Amino acid sequence: MSTILLKDVCKSWGRVQALSQINFECEDGKILVLLGPSGCGKSTTLRLIAGLELPTSGKIEIGGMDVSNLPPVKRKISMVFQNYALFPHLSVAENILFGLKARRVPKIDQKKRLKNAADLLGLTDLLERRPAQLSGGQRQRVALGRSIVAQVSVCLMDEPLSNLDAKLRQEMRQEIRTLQQRLKMTMIYVTHDQVEAMTIADKIILMKDGGIEQHGTPEELYNRPATAFTGSFIGNPPMNILTLDTQITERFSALLPSRESLGSLSMGIRPENIEISADSGIEAQIEAIEYLGADTLIVCRSGEQAITLTVKGKATLSPGDPLNLMWKPEHIHLFDTKSGKRIPDFPGEIRP
Amino acid sequence: MKFWESGIEKTIETGGAWLLGAVWLLPVVFAFWSAFHPAEFSTSFDLFAPLTTENFVRAWSYAPFPRYLLNTFVLVTLILAAQFVLCTLAAYGFARFEFFGKNVVFALVLLQLMIMPEVLLVENYRTISNLGLLDTIPAIGLPYMASAFGIFLLRQAFKTIPNELVEAAQVEGVSSIGILWKVYVPLARSTYIAYGLVSVSYHWNNFLWPLVITSSVNSRPLTVGLAIFGAPESGVDWSIITAATVMTMAPLLVAFILFQRQFVQSFMHSGIK
Numbered sequence: 001m002s003t004i005l006l007k008d009v010c011k012s013w014g015r016v017q018a019l020s021q022i023n024f025e026c027e028d029g030k031i032l033v034l035l036g037p038s039g040c041g042k043s044t045t046l047r048l049i050a051g052l053e054l055p056t057s058g059k060i061e062i063g064g065m066d067v068s069n070l071p072p073v074k075r076k077i078s079m080v081f082q083n084y085a086l087f088p089h090l091s092v093a094e095n096i097l098f099g100l101k102a103r104r105v106p107k108i109d110q111k112k113r114l115k116n117a118a119d120l121l122g123l124t125d126l127l128e129r130r131p132a133q134l135s136g137g138q139r140q141r142v143a144l145g146r147s148i149v150a151q152v153s154v155c156l157m158d159e160p161l162s163n164l165d166a167k168l169r170q171e172m173r174q175e176i177r178t179l180q181q182r183l184k185m186t187m188i189y190v191t192h193d194q195v196e197a198m199t200i201a202d203k204i205i206l207m208k209d210g211g212i213e214q215h216g217t218p219e220e221l222y223n224r225p226a227t228a229f230t231g232s233f234i235g236n237p238p239m240n241i242l243t244l245d246t247q248i249t250e251r252f253s254a255l256l257p258s259r260e261s262l263g264s265l266s267m268g269i270r271p272e273n274i275e276i277s278a279d280s281g282i283e284a285q286i287e288a289i290e291y292l293g294a295d296t297l298i299v300c301r302s303g304e305q306a307i308t309l310t311v312k313g314k315a316t317l318s319p320g321d322p323l324n325l326m327w328k329p330e331h332i333h334l335f336d337t338k339s340g341k342r343i344p345d346f347p348g349e350i351r352p
Numbered sequence: 353m354k355f356w357e358s359g360i361e362k363t364i365e366t367g368g369a370w371l372l373g374a375v376w377l378l379p380v381v382f383a384f385w386s387a388f389h390p391a392e393f394s395t396s397f398d399l400f401a402p403l404t405t406e407n408f409v410r411a412w413s414y415a416p417f418p419r420y421l422l423n424t425f426v427l428v429t430l431i432l433a434a435q436f437v438l439c440t441l442a443a444y445g446f447a448r449f450e451f452f453g454k455n456v457v458f459a460l461v462l463l464q465l466m467i468m469p470e471v472l473l474v475e476n477y478r479t480i481s482n483l484g485l486l487d488t489i490p491a492i493g494l495p496y497m498a499s500a501f502g503i504f505l506l507r508q509a510f511k512t513i514p515n516e517l518v519e520a521a522q523v524e525g526v527s528s529i530g531i532l533w534k535v536y537v538p539l540a541r542s543t544y545i546a547y548g549l550v551s552v553s554y555h556w557n558n559f560l561w562p563l564v565i566t567s568s569v570n571s572r573p574l575t576v577g578l579a580i581f582g583a584p585e586s587g588v589d590w591s592i593i594t595a596a597t598v599m600t601m602a603p604l605l606v607a608f609i610l611f612q613r614q615f616v617q618s619f620m621h622s623g624i625k
Contacts, residue, residue: 050523052519052522072525081516083514085519087520089539089541099523099524102525102530103524150524
């Protein structure tokens with residue numbers, strides 16, 4: 001089995017604390033996505049699992065074996081890098097077989113594995129080319145090929161698709177997912193793109209400033225974000241995090257907890273859950289309209305804050321028009337303004 | 353007004369370049385002229401003078417040039433091989449490893465760059481003498497084998513290789529030496545070629561140190577052999593001397609013509625990055 005377990009892992013360089021108290025488990029045969037903004041520690045975590053860095057403290061286990069101090073080759077992992085890390089002086093076939101040659105795998109095995117990988121990834125006609133003669137997507141496939149021939153059950157990916165254009169990214173995403181399920185690999189995938197994370201992951205770990213914000217399935221992160229940060233990171237366009245001004249407090253007074261604590265709360269509402277109401281609602285004025293084809297993004301201003309909403313199709317409105325906004329109680333998320341943590345169980349919160 | 357001015361500048365520039373080129377080329381042209389013409393015509397530029405190869409035949413027999421050629425060839429190859437091995441290992445250490453006192457050691461290496469080897473002539477002679485290696489080909493090469501220039505050049509080349517490639521190799525289970533041999537050396541190939549050309553041409557033409565350290569035909573390289581051959585005691589016969597000179601520089605000239613692009617690139621690259 002190849003379950004990956006991190007226990008109380010910390011990493012610091014001098015006085016800079018890159019990771020603090022990281023604890024999680026990735027189940028065998030599942031894709032776990034490490035998601036987060038730049039500098040949150042997701043790549044560092046991946047490199048610790050790979051063995052390219054050693055943890056300052058804590059334990060890392062792969063398949064039940066303590067690998068915290070082992071070099072990468074002894075951990076039985078394979079890795080795909082952001083810039084593919086293909087050797088420019090070797091052909092595609094030699095690139096794929098690089099590791100097998102280094103580990104002195106018998107030639108017959110090498111040939112077999114190469115053929116398998118090439119067939120799987122559609123590289124059979126490209127085996128004699130050099131990386132410089134390949135397109136971005138083809139290079140990515142070669143990097144995947146190198147990872148497949150290693151025939152290990154753990155695959156680590158560090159933002160493998162961030163150098164590709166949007167359409168190619170979507171295709172490769174599906175290919176990676178199919179490949180992972182076919183080969184039953186345990187995969188840890190690092191990305192800063194929440195769309196990638198939502199589509200590819202079995203579970204997502206959202207990280208921020210060296211710590212874990214939330215660990216759960218994509219649905220959990222989307223419907224019940226544990227912090228305001230999670231709420232605004234997942235979902236495109238991002239969730240509106242609103243302060244409770246007089247208008248909002250008046251509208252939703254029945255649903256909010258008691259008066260005294262109101263100053264310390266923020267309300268989260270997703271743009272797709274906001275509706276335009278004909279008469280009653282939060283008064284706002286349109287600042288900008290962005291037409292996306294299937295939806296239209298409307299940015300309005302209500303009092304001191306900006307609210308974004310989406311409507312289907314094309315909106316027959318223009319900047320400067322007044323609007324009335326309304327949303328249902330079940331779509332409200334309440335957060336503590338200071339800590340960002342979700343307020344559970346407030347009156348009016350309807351459990352889905 | 354502007355158009356006229358730029359015309360004048362361009363003319364002066366081009367004219368100056370041609371003039372400089374001509375001045376540089378003149379000694380070589382004279383050498384070739386004098387080598388291929390009999391003695392009487394060596395100092396006059398009579399265009400219809402008869403061509404002859406007799407000078408080469410005579411020069412070849414007057415001094416053991418075959419032996420000198422062999423010595424030079426062995427010397428240059430020996431130095432280049434030693435430099436490749438030593439400088440590669442040193443450059444790898446400086447480029448990719450952290451160790452106590454690294455900066456001090458590197459400063460010492462750079463120090464060598466600033467010292468002209470001629471300054472150390474006497475001291476080196478003493479060392480070679482103590483080693484019992486006087487008048488041997490290795491003795492000519494020893495002071496140059498751990499070349500600071502080579503270490504510096506290769507270190508810069510190694511540093512430009514992206515870390516990701518090294519990490520990919522590490523994940524595949526390649527050892528440190530394996531990474532050097534399979535990743536760094538192949539990717540620094542153009543630097544090796546450029547450095548090789550510089551080293552070969554420098555040591556082919558090196559004169560003072562070989563003159564001091566060698567005293568017999570057994571180890572004498574071409575440069576020293578030629579100088580002794582052309583010494584004024586035997587009279588100044590320009591056609592024979594230039595014939596010998598042409599023989600000495602011919603291999604290098606051919607190599608330069610074949611590799612001139614890499615040659616120029618090596619000087620450019622040593623400054624960049």
